[in-house]
Amino acid sequence: MAANYWESTQRRHWQFTRQQLEDLRKKLEDEDQNLVQMYPLPQVRHLSIYFNQQIARLGKRLGVRQQAMATAQLYIRRFYSKVEIRRTNPYLVIATAVYLACKMEECPHHIRLVVSEGRTLWPDFFSSDTSKLGECEFFLISEMSSQMIVHHPYRSLTSLQGTFSLTQEESALAWSIINDHYMTDLPLLFAPHIIALMAILLALVLRPNTTGIQSAGGNAGTIASAAQTALSSAGQFKPTGEKQGATPRTKVQKLANWLAESNIDIEAIVDCTQEIISFYEVQEQYNEKLTREQINRFVKARGLDK
Amino acid sequence: MSLTSNPPSSGGAGPSSANAQRTQTLKRSVQQAFDDPADRGLGPNVGYQSKVRVIDRYKVIGFISSGTYGRVYKACGRHGQTGEFAIKKFKPDKEGEQIQYTGISQSAVREMALCSELSHPSVIKLIEIILEDKCIFMVFEYAEHDLLQIIHHHTQPTRHPIPPSTVKSIMFQLLNGCQYLHANWVLHRDLKPANIMVTSSGEVKIGDLGLARLFNKPLHSLFSGDKVVVTIWYRAPELLLGSRHYTPAIDMWAVGCIFAELLSLRPIFKGEEAKMDSKKTVPFQRNQMQKIVEIMGLPTKEKWPHLVNMPEYSQLSTLSTSSHPKSGSNLEKWYYSTINSHSATSNPSSNASLGAEGYKLLSGLLEYDPERRLTAQQALQHPFFSTGDKVSSNCFEGVKMEYPHRRVSQDDNDIRTSSLPGTKRSGLPDDSRPVKRLKE
Known part of the structure; x- marks a missing residue:
């Protein structure tokens, strides 16, 4: 339900195993083999980075809050787990997801404004006809079975900040890791509190002042092993006396102890950590121009912008 | 859109379809086929098409009611779905010949999302939502009665009280539903007898x-969205005094x-709504506040510390008070005269049995200070429910008479097309159409 993740439609209908997600996507591709062969596309994570950039551009023009943009990204991810992307105009889907997410997150924008901003951003791929966006909204809601209430990790992060005495920088880093995870499949694979804990762990391991996210890709292996060491200690260490320091090292220790005493699935956090780190590696190879061209090609060739 | 699978040649099969109607059917079908992107030769760019069609899944029995949101129909399933259904069809934004996609209203989006998420025996159950032909159809379980109807029935032909066991059961179930909503961070914001459904069981x-x-x-502040909320008779004093904190x-x-109304069979604070002026500023609802003060006395800052911070606080002093100002509440007097009013006729189902606990619950709910008002959780634990007869999960238990069934009109049960007053009927073939039309 709305307040309860465990009863939510998110957990019941939109949380998959990797295999299930793979099967869903395979099925879509199999149904449209010709299309898939005719219009090759970059890997899903690169598409997601592109979508993320476009959402950010639109969000900036509309003055949309981060949480609504996160909701929009999740809507898009859900939608494309059910609909072959080459059958849609991704720019229209992006704008529609933002339009709908803003209504759900209580910061609505008029359809005409969203359409006119979309038209400004993507003049060659976006119709000025508002009914196109209205129609796409039906499509989006229908594919999501009207399940539009979304649980984000931000709330868990906020409530755990104090527990782990995160500094402002550490919180900000964890926050931006959560922002980044919407470019991966993680929100379709794990519960929001698992994501939040992964972000906190990584933020502590990455040490915001010395290492930035951008450099993460370079030494991803190191980070992964540091994170894993921290986590593997969770099962073994018992609280060792009361050494209450504020260094990240002891904070990681505290997190490990806290996890050991909780019922939280540590495996899942390890899994999550690896996924986001491998995403940061993949991000290094992202080619915006190529991604844009490949998307634009099928949109134009198939007349999806009309 | 879906008319493509329903070619015009098969139209006009109904016995009531006159020539003119048939022509119109044809015209409309042709128009729609023309408008259907699937037929426009754009290749893959097919427009949105619903996977299920409402008339394929449901047989409309009749029309129940209409409101600002749209219309509600009674229906039964065509594929062995158990029970009956109430289908709420949202009014498309633009009325007229050609319905356009204009973006779904925020309130419809909220209702769709919330109803999809909620699941509780005391909250009406959503079966499915069908998005078809630019319209939204929300399919709910059907409830034979609602509190407005039940209250009304007890005023006919003469006033006779709702049995105390029924009142108690209704209140318990209502509070239970509220507790669930509030625990899940959902505010209903429009609770009133017409919105409280009661099934035949x-x-x-x-x-x-x-x-x-x-x-x-x-x-954003909850205030900024929709300025006026809750039917005025049920509007809380803090809202009347301009509070922005819901x-x-x-x-x-x-x-x-609602509790008071179940006892007295009329709205306890039946004020007259002051209309919004041309500048769209929300006026102080003087008359409504006056009605509350007449029974509850004036609120005081001793009993309601934040009272003085209310935007419309200054208005309170302009209200006329009864002969004894500051003498406090007349609610107790109101309560006892209400529950005893029928006992003179030695009616066995007198509400006098609700006793002092009933008053305590009522006054706890009608507490001026929102912070001191009973929460749903607290109200459920109130001695009112633990003293006296056990609360039944069937509010009609032990009740001899039967309440009249919901009125279902055959006036307009063509759910797919002419669902709006003033719009033209298109005469689509529909086997659920009654033989005898009341209006055509």
Whole structure:
């Protein structure tokens, strides 16, 4: 339900195993083999980075809050787990997801404004006809079975900040890791509190002042092993006396102890950590121009912008 | 759109279809086929098409009611779905010949999302939502009665009280539903007898979440969205005094008003709504506040510390008070005269048995200070429910007479087409059409 993740439609209908997600996507591709062969596309994570950039551009023009943009990204991810992307105009889907997410997150924008901003951003791929966006909204809601209430990790992060005495920088880093995870499949694979804990762990391991996210890709292996060491200690260490320091090292220790005493699935956090780190590696190879061209090609060739 | 699978040649099969109608059917079908992107030769760019069609899945029995949101129909399933259904069809934004996609209203989006998420025996159950032909159809379980109807029935032909066991059961179930909503950060915001459904087996179900919304993460103040909320008779005093902070307490005030109405069979605070002026500023609802003060006395800052911070606080001093100002509440007097009013006729189902605990519950719900008002959780634990007869989960238990069934009109049961007053009927073939049309 709305307040309860465990009863939510998110957990019941939109949380998959990797295999299930793979099967869903395979099925879509199999149904449209010709299309898939005719219009090759970059890997899903690169598409997601592109979508993320476009959402950010639109969000900036509309003055949309981060949480609504996160909701929009999740809507898009859900939608494309059910609909072959080459059958849609991704720019229209992006704008529609933002339009709908803003209504759900209580910061609505008029359809005409969203359409006119979309038209400004993507003049060659976006119709000025508002009914196109209205129609796409039906499509989006229908594919999501009207399940539009979304649980984000931000709330868990906020409530755990104090527990782990995160500094402002550490919180900000964890926050931006959560922002980044919407470019991966993680929100379709794990519960929001698992994501939040992964972000906190990584933020502590990455040490915001010395290492930035951008450099993460370079030494991803190191980070992964540091994170894993921290986590593997969770099962073994018992609280060792009361050494209450504020260094990240002891904070990681505290997190490990806290996890050991909780019922939280540590495996899942390890899994999550690896996924986001491998995403940061993949991000290094992202080619915006190529991604844009490949998307634009099928949109134009198939007349999806009309 | 879906008319492509229903070619015009098969139209006009109904016995009632006159020539003119047939022509119109044809015209419309042709028009729609023309408008259907699937037929425009754009290749893959097919427009949105619903996977299920409402008339394929449901047989409309008749029309129930209409409101600002749209219309509600009674229906049964065509594929062996158990029970009956109420299908709420949202009014498309633009009325007229050609319905356009104009973007779904925020309140419809909220209702769709919330109803998809909620699941509780005391909240009306959503079966499915069908998005078809630019219209939204929300399919709910059907409830034979609602509190407005039940209250009305007890005023006919003469006033006779609702049995105390029924009142108690209704209140318990209603509070149970509220507790669930509030625990899940949902404010209903429009609780009133017409929105409280009762099934034929006596289960109470909170309905119409058209104004409901989440209050756990208001990005903007809850006030900024919709300025006026809750039918005026059930509107909490803090809202009347201009409060911008919505809390579950506003629902609890409405529950208190409903409790009072179950006892007296008329709205306890039946004020007249002051209309919004041309500048769209919300006026102070003087008359409504006056009605409350007449029974509850004037609120005081001793009993309601934040009272002085209310935007319309200064208006309170301009209200006329009864002969004994500041003498406090007449609610107790109101309560006892209400529950004893029928006992003179030695009616065995007198509400006198609700006793002092009934008054305490009522006054706890109609508490001026929203912070001190009973929460749904507290109200459920009130001695009112643990003293006297056990609360039944069937509010009709032991009740001899039967309440009249919901009126279902055969006037307009063509759910797919002419669902709006003033719009033209298109005469589509529809086997659910009654033989005898009342109006054509």
